[in-house]
Amino acid sequence: RKEVEQDPGPFNVPEGATVAFNCTYSNSASQSFFWYRQDCRKEPKLLMSVYSSGNEDGRFTAQLNRASQYISLLIRDSKLSDSATYLCVVNDYKLSFGAGTTVTVRA
């Protein structure tokens, strides 16, 4: 089993839609998680940390479910600029990256 698994997508959504996707992790002892965003042919950039109680950053909401060992990302009111690959990251001192979920927002 891979350390971090994500649905690769792609998720094709119209502008203004809500899109959500999950990521599962294998190490039940993992404590720290991030979502990174990677645009085509660019470097990964931190989108947000994921906190135990769930957290929001503008239109983005991250949730953690420890019992089922998954984290989720929800994007509300999608913008064209949200088109990217979203990388789920488990922080066990070294970062373990999922292969990414591709989101394409269309006009």
Next chain:
Amino acid sequence: DTAVSQTPKYLVTQMGNDKSIKCEQNLGHDTMYWYKQDSKKFLKIMFSYNNKELIINETVPNRFSPKSPDKAHLNLHINSLELGDSAVYFCASSQAYSLAKNIQYFGAGTRLSVL
């Protein structure tokens, strides 16, 4: 000012050659990393240095040799390049090697093509 900068951005070379990629960070971070992202976009850690000391070495062939002359620099030298080395190599840095300070900032990547 670019926080994590790596050079060159593109590298095209023949099999069997030796090449180096340089990385510098001006964030004052203690920890630096090298990652490889292959054609399937999977990002995998190769090495990590904390204050010039090697702390992670992930079963990378010994043709790959990192070198950290100081904590702001982490270079990657690759001997006897093979076709399978073609990938994008990312350098990254974090404030420290700890759970609380492990947010990593990435350089723009070096696209290596081995012909």
